[in-house]
Amino acid sequence: MSDEDKDYKQRLISQLKGKLWFCIEQQIKKELPSGTAYSPKFVNALVELTFTQLVEVGCDLEAFARHAGRATINVDDMMLVVRKSPDLKAALEQEIER
């Protein structure tokens, strides 16, 4: 991997994390009772966790798709990822129906 790629990747990651931060902070604001304070460090930890999890899910998805002989990831792969968490599955199914 060339330096340029690395650099590019680094920036992309920070962009994505930034987006994630934003989403998560929104969520935190919404969920927490008003007035509860939270540190940026806490948010950061949450972001990192989520990010790691998402990377994992992404790798899985890709592997599933490749295993099925497809080049693109589709809904089936996602359902396979969430096969062990019924709640999530139900939610996603609802989403699909919509």
Place this chain on the structure above:
Amino acid sequence: MHSEDSDYDDDEIEDLFESAVNRRVEKTVSRTALPVQRTLDGHVLPNQQLFYEEIKAKTSFGRTHHILDETNLSTYVYPSNFEERDYQFEIVRKALFENVICAIPTGTGKTFIASAVMLNFFRWTKNAKIIFTAPTRPLVAQQIQACLGVTGIPYEDTAILLDKSRKNRVEIWNSKRVFFTTPQVIENDLKRGVLNPKDVVCLVIDEAHRARGAYSYVEVIKFMDRFNTSYRILALTATPGADLEGVQEVVNNLNISRIELRTENDIDLSRYMKNRELVELDVSLTPEIEDIIEQLGIAIMPVLKEAVELGIYDECHPSQINAFVAFQKSQKIVANPTIPEGVKWRNFFILQVLSHMGHMLKRLKIYGIRTFYSYFENRHKEFTTKFKIGKSTNKTAASFYYNPILNCIMKKCTQLLTETTFLSHNKLRHVSDELHEFFKNCRHDSRAIIFTELRESALEIVKFIDSIGQNDLNPHIFIGQARGKDGFDDEDYLLKHKPKGRKKADRIKRQQEGLKMERKKKESREEKRLERLASRTGSSEEAQISGMNQKQQKDILSKFKEGVYNVLVCTSIGEEGLDIGEVDLIISYDTTSSPIKNIQRMGRTGRKRDGRVVFLLSGNESTKFHQSMRDYAELQSIVKRNFIECQKSDRILPGNVSPTCERKFITVGERNEEVNDMTEADDVIKFATQAMLGKLSTKRRPARRTNKSEPKFEKRFFMPDNVETGIVKASSLVNKATVGGQPSAQLSDPEVQQEPAADDFRHPILDDITFTSPDISPGKSPEEEKKLLQSPTNLLDALTRHKPSLHFEPNDLSSERKEFSSESADLSLKRPLDSCTSFELSDDLQSSRGNAPVKKFRHDNDATANVPRSKALDSTRLYKKHFKKTDGLLSSQEKRYFERHYFACSGVSIEPIPSITQHHRMSTIHHSSRTAALIEIFEAMDQNTKQAIQNISNIKGIAAKIGPLGSSADGSIGPSVVLVSDWNKSEVAQNLPNKPASAGGWHEHLHQNAPVSQYKPADPELFQLLDSDLSDF
């Protein structure tokens, strides 16, 4: 030690046997290591094969113990009384020098081959015995006639031993040379010690395919092998086996070293084969049979269903239920201990019903309604009676036997069977057609044989043929001697299982009832018997019920030969060895999947003239038949290609004698001629027996009279050669172990005297040995000497293995006593070389007895020379110690002995303790990338590094830029899913509840704020991707 161990283990006893007989087997075992599985610390896991072993056995035989007739050895006689056939000539030539199994089709002159071989062994040996064995009496009779007719061996020298002539066996065995008998007789006589196994020189085995398992043939050979290897085996058969394993087993059991197989298609044989026309008729089932099958199917359905549900029988059409399969499965269930008893027996009974059903179907399809019905009725009666009185509570079976449809079947059957013209199977029609055709066109002395497996069926056929009403057809049944099975007797059963009365009166009443019933039964039986006798086929019926004893069988056969009966309906008893030349038609009413049986059946015709064989096939018999015949052809081709492993056999004749063939017309003696004219097996047996007992000769032997007064024959125990017999005292065995050494010799050796007693007699013994073994004794030829001179190098090799140990000791010494350590070490190091080279050279020609002391003294000198240099030490102690060290090595005499008898690899070598250093192998198993990342996160959380804080604020900054826009577009931001797959083709899919417009906006925003977030669109492709993905939503 000197003495031999008196208690042998099994191997040694086996060896004794082996060495006692005339055979020497050299085995070379080559082992190749196989890769094995090991535990982590390097131990081999148990239950693994460590090596692959290849055993090559080389068998050689010593001189035979039989007394050979030297004058006849130069030739072997080949009888030219008959037309010479190439294959016979070939086989005879081979069978004279090797154990041969001769598998040629029926009716091609196996007996001739046997006769020729027997004749030559008769000529070659002076008093050895020649035995011909065949499994049954009629076969023996047949062969005795044929053999003696060909060979002209005088009857005075032959004996026929069948069970009856038990009285003076010993005398017979001793006085005669050629024996015709059954294997059972031989087995008994061998075991009783009447027949000496060492006397036998030739053993002919007819119908050799029976030599499997524990049949007498096998036992006889096994017994003989222990005492005698010098005998020829000639095995004769038409069918060596049904499969390859079978053939191999026969070959192994009979020590066969060559297989001579000819099939009907072989050119050298087909010339002599009579033409045999094979016809297969596919017989369809009659509509009545099909009806019954269907109805039975309906009745059995619930049982079958239950069985399928329980998983104990495979699903199939009810008409395909197989009795054998069901029986096998039920056996398996019974044998399985893990099934609880209740379940086991329920399953067993279900399968039993299915098995009965299978039998019914088989009888229906193959043999016809009558046979079926008798079986069915029997089963039905048995079950219903038992069920009624509560002896059986089998619901499943009840559901079958009480099925209303069965009544229908029974009614129909009884009705059909009462009709006189009713044909219970289409096969019968074919039988009648064939017979009609046959007897119309054939010579009147022609005969036909019909084969069937079941006696009932045989009887039915007899009755049917009789009912055709043609006068020229005279059928009779031909079956074995076992009594026919009684059907189930319900009255008897009921009586037996009636509640037993408690009072005496009850008991008496019961008894009386029983008696009355018995009487009644007897009467009715008698009545029936008379009835049967009245009918034309009476004797067949009678036979079917009570079986035929050997006398009856012979009677029937002779009548068949005479022509009183011209159709014989046989069960399997007639399949083997019946040699009736005039049989021109064989009808196989059923077929078996055994090719041997089929071929033997075919072999009953085409013996003297062309014949015709008809197979009646119905149901699945056709496929079964073809399959078996195909398999058999396959087998024959395999056997021909030498896939069978054979053993080497004794040539018996000395290796330098190779007889040439002498074709000779055998003039058969007058008396033998007489026998040849006999047609009756019984006559032959009688004649032979008389001849054997010497009754034919005019003078009666007075010996027989005196024989009786002689003391009873003592049992002989046959022992291998060179065996000490009798009782040996244990004490005498013990005495052998003590060494009667020469005390004077020992005393003359002062050094030795000082040694511990245990070592005392070792030297004298070895000296003795060296003297007694011839090639080391002083008077050597120069050649041997040279060899000896060269040999030390070998020893050197051997000793190099010991070197480490030698090396070790001096080191010990040196650490303690520095002064002379180097020298002593030197000395002891050199010793092995010294003693085996220089001493060898110098002392060799000296008397070996003088050798040892001389050498020892030299070392004494060496040692004493060393002593003064080591001042501080107790001189005598040291002296002794030192002396012992060198003395532990072998003297040159001993060395030579050692060298001759031991190999480096068989010796024990003492090696220094290997230095084993322990290594610990450490390795870490890496975390998965995800776990690693998580750990990193949590570690980073506690550390307030500058970098981390910068990163956080950086990302936060990016988020802040996005923030207002996202929130302004949509008040709340729902759960978002960001999928990040492989970095190279990063795909970002956002499932924000945002409108596409706002997404696009975000995108623009990114662009605008690029400097703030240090984001530069280095890759336009990515943005395209982002664009397209985002615009999708």
